[in-house]
Amino acid sequence: MATAEIRFSSARMNGRRTAQPRRPAVLRLLQAERSEEIFPLLLEEIIALGYPRALVMDVNLDSGEVTPAAAMKWPQAQLEKFSSALWMQDHPLIGVLHAARPEVLGKGALYSRPLYVHPILYSNRNLCWEADRIRTASCLAVQNFQREKRVRLEDQVCSTCEMRAYAAAVVVELPKGHTEQRVAELGELIDLANRYLSRLFKVEHYYNRMRDMEITIAQMGTVMQSMADPVILTDTQHRVIMQNKAAERFFRVPDEMTEGLVRAVEFNNLLFSAALSSMLVSGSDSHRDLTLVDAIEGEEMLFEAVSAPTYGPDGIQLGTVTVMRDVTDLRRADQELRLNYERLSEAEEVVRQDRDRLNLIIENVGDPIVVCDGKAKIVLVDPLAQELFGTETDVVRDTVQFQNQTKLTAFIDAFTASFNDRETAPLRLFNPALRQEIEYDARSGKIFGERGQVSYTVTVLRDLTALRRVEQLKVERRMLEIEKFAATGRLAATIAHEVNNPMEAIKNAIYLLASAIPENASPVYNILKSETERVARIVRQMLGLYRNTEQVKPVNVNTIIEDTLLLLNRQLQRANVEVQTELEVLPDAVIAADQIRQVLSNLVINARDAMPNGGKLRIRSRHIPGYDDLHGWVRILIADTGSGIPPEMIRSIFEPFVTTKGERGTGLGLWIVKGIIQNHAGKLSVKSRVGHGTTFKIDLPVVKL
Amino acid sequence: MSADRKYRVLVVDDEAAVLLTYQLILERQGYEVLACGTSVQAIAAVQNERFDVVLCDYSLEEQHTGFEVISAARRLDPEVPAALLTGYATKETADEAANRGIGVMFKPIEIEEFLSTTSNMVRRNNESKQEGGEKAKPAPQNEHQG
Numbered sequence: 001m002a003t004a005e006i007r008f009s010s011a012r013m014n015g016r017r018t019a020q021p022r023r024p025a026v027l028r029l030l031q032a033e034r035s036e037e038i039f040p041l042l043l044e045e046i047i048a049l050g051y052p053r054a055l056v057m058d059v060n061l062d063s064g065e066v067t068p069a070a071a072m073k074w075p076q077a078q079l080e081k082f083s084s085a086l087w088m089q090d091h092p093l094i095g096v097l098h099a100a101r102p103e104v105l106g107k108g109a110l111y112s113r114p115l116y117v118h119p120i121l122y123s124n125r126n127l128c129w130e131a132d133r134i135r136t137a138s139c140l141a142v143q144n145f146q147r148e149k150r151v152r153l154e155d156q157v158c159s160t161c162e163m164r165a166y167a168a169a170v171v172v173e174l175p176k177g178h179t180e181q182r183v184a185e186l187g188e189l190i191d192l193a194n195r196y197l198s199r200l201f202k203v204e205h206y207y208n209r210m211r212d213m214e215i216t217i218a219q220m221g222t223v224m225q226s227m228a229d230p231v232i233l234t235d236t237q238h239r240v241i242m243q244n245k246a247a248e249r250f251f252r253v254p255d256e257m258t259e260g261l262v263r264a265v266e267f268n269n270l271l272f273s274a275a276l277s278s279m280l281v282s283g284s285d286s287h288r289d290l291t292l293v294d295a296i297e298g299e300e301m302l303f304e305a306v307s308a309p310t311y312g313p314d315g316i317q318l319g320t321v322t323v324m325r326d327v328t329d330l331r332r333a334d335q336e337l338r339l340n341y342e343r344l345s346e347a348e349e350v351v352r353q354d355r356d357r358l359n360l361i362i363e364n365v366g367d368p369i370v371v372c373d374g375k376a377k378i379v380l381v382d383p384l385a386q387e388l389f390g391t392e393t394d395v396v397r398d399t400v401q402f403q404n405q406t407k408l409t410a411f412i413d414a415f416t417a418s419f420n421d422r423e424t425a426p427l428r429l430f431n432p433a434l435r436q437e438i439e440y441d442a443r444s445g446k447i448f449g450e451r452g453q454v455s456y457t458v459t460v461l462r463d464l465t466a467l468r469r470v471e472q473l474k475v476e477r478r479m480l481e482i483e484k485f486a487a488t489g490r491l492a493a494t495i496a497h498e499v500n501n502p503m504e505a506i507k508n509a510i511y512l513l514a515s516a517i518p519e520n521a522s523p524v525y526n527i528l529k530s531e532t533e534r535v536a537r538i539v540r541q542m543l544g545l546y547r548n549t550e551q552v553k554p555v556n557v558n559t560i561i562e563d564t565l566l567l568l569n570r571q572l573q574r575a576n577v578e579v580q581t582e583l584e585v586l587p588d589a590v591i592a593a594d595q596i597r598q599v600l601s602n603l604v605i606n607a608r609d610a611m612p613n614g615g616k617l618r619i620r621s622r623h624i625p626g627y628d629d630l631h632g633w634v635r636i637l638i639a640d641t642g643s644g645i646p647p648e649m650i651r652s653i654f655e656p657f658v659t660t661k662g663e664r665g666t667g668l669g670l671w672i673v674k675g676i677i678q679n680h681a682g683k684l685s686v687k688s689r690v691g692h693g694t695t696f697k698i699d700l701p702v703v704k705l
Numbered sequence: 706m707s708a709d710r711k712y713r714v715l716v717v718d719d720e721a722a723v724l725l726t727y728q729l730i731l732e733r734q735g736y737e738v739l740a741c742g743t744s745v746q747a748i749a750a751v752q753n754e755r756f757d758v759v760l761c762d763y764s765l766e767e768q769h770t771g772f773e774v775i776s777a778a779r780r781l782d783p784e785v786p787a788a789l790l791t792g793y794a795t796k797e798t799a800d801e802a803a804n805r806g807i808g809v810m811f812k813p814i815e816i817e818e819f820l821s822t823t824s825n826m827v828r829r830n831n832e833s834k835q836e837g838g839e840k841a842k843p844a845p846q847n848e849h850q851g
Contacts, residue, residue, distance in 0.1 A: 496792070502722070
């Protein structure tokens, strides 16, 4: 806080003024415009009143020193006598100062002559402006004036305006024969001067304070401008009172701006105003995130605005100061961090699920699984592998497990060191449950560590014996079936062959007897004839299977289908059977065309017989490519809309002498069909629904030539 | 050969009953038939006589085959039409028959087929002979029509 100093012009010290018509002292003192002019004027007035000499002792309220400030007619050498300090209680001058009342010091007390000592103190009759404004009576000037309390020179700072008071003492040498009245007049003059001095002092105090404030404001302004963050001072209506350069970048419209940026600035202002309002409403929370557009760079930036209300000295809110922090990078980093965290959590969840799934899989594989570390040491085994190798933690193993483990370790060691990522090898291990050595198919894979080194190997052991046994059983069963079929066929053929010649004779004999049969015997003769023909058909069918009169060669199955249908066309028309064909482009199949023709004609005739009242016969063919380019199948579908085959019969229709046609059928058609398809390494199947129809499916293998 | 002579058929089968019925059927059809029960008999016959057609069972007594009989017949008359009557023929047999221009009829043989095949063979042979300047009467008709 500024301190008013009592200054005086040294030029005037001890100076004489040219004699002029004297004006009353009051008016002369009023001429003073500055506080330092008061003491010289006062000393001149005192001398003018006829006192020989006078001086003013100034009290430094900080140091307590009391030193001469101005003197008139007083020899310089004598002034030192009066220098003292407030703590020197015995000093006559100090006593007067503490008592705060004028006193006449007798001759010799301090000086060779009697002295009039008049202490003066900053005092005013009226409250200072500040005390007046805040309606308090505790104004130091008034207190000093009214002398309500004992004046304490150590405590001369105003509690309201913080103004530091001044204290001084006017010392006047009294001439011989001084009267009390004249001394009283002198006192009044000094009080008057003090009153002027106090007023000037107060004005100067306020002036100094204003100057200090200006400096402070300038300093604050510099601080504000030098801040990199935007700082904005707004009034209660959110109008900008003041903003720093950083803020102008966003909120002030420079002249040379493009229209787009002007709009950006307007938008920024709008956003800012809205944020201020919301902060004001919410009261406690004075943080807001704001996205503003940089009017110069045109970039979007994210700010955190922190606002605080500004209050006047009277406690009334004047406005808001807002400091904005550029958190673009911070928020981006924060966002990235959060994103990364989320990703991490997701990944963790995935890993957890994977692990659970993996555990589940391992538990349910049904094959022994062994996980080894990079040094071929077992770290994980499933229950099945435990039987073979013992648990991963057990040190004590029985000899069988130890032997198995040695074999496994040898294999894993070699695999770990090899360059292969995976390997399959046979491994003979002793199975304690089966009490025998079993060949396993050991399939191993590597799990690599970060630096590409083998961290783990996973080995799945498949019991090949079981697999092979199943495989062999399947083959055996199939062989047996084929053998059975062939044996049946051979037997049938042998029987047929043996029956054939007698049959031929009987048939011929019946033919020859035709004309010799009496009329009454003709029904019997007809039975004889038709039944013989039936036996002949059976024999013919049976022998037909073995009449391999044709070589196999590449044939398009579609032409065989077309030939067969052409041959049977009239029969089908007569039976009122509508034929639909969907024949796709087929590769040639290596087949015996005659036999396949017989297959087709047997199936077509069966279809016709299944539809006594007519119906639809659909024949489709298509090529089914195999897993490689080379192999594949030709598929033939023959479907009728006939009576269907009862479920209880469907298993036996391919057996010999099974027929749905009663007397008319030989029961050999489908048996022959099956035989022929089997001879071609083909597949034959049937689906049927009673009342809806039957579909035969034939797959013949084709090989790309 | 005279124009109105009967066509001569040689039938060979080791089953007597079958042989007899073939003979009777062919005779009823108007052929002159020589029936032989063994290959020996048949070969002896073809060495002395000419036939218009030879119908011969494939498997004869003691591993003899119809091929032997037909070969013997063709030594005298290389153009003579011939057919094997058989219940069962291997692929080799069928191939050989085809190569040598010998027909195959599978037993049981439909009588209509039997007669039409026989008459076709006779007629075809006759026509090729006619081209060589000889006149032949048409082949006998089947007794049963349709």
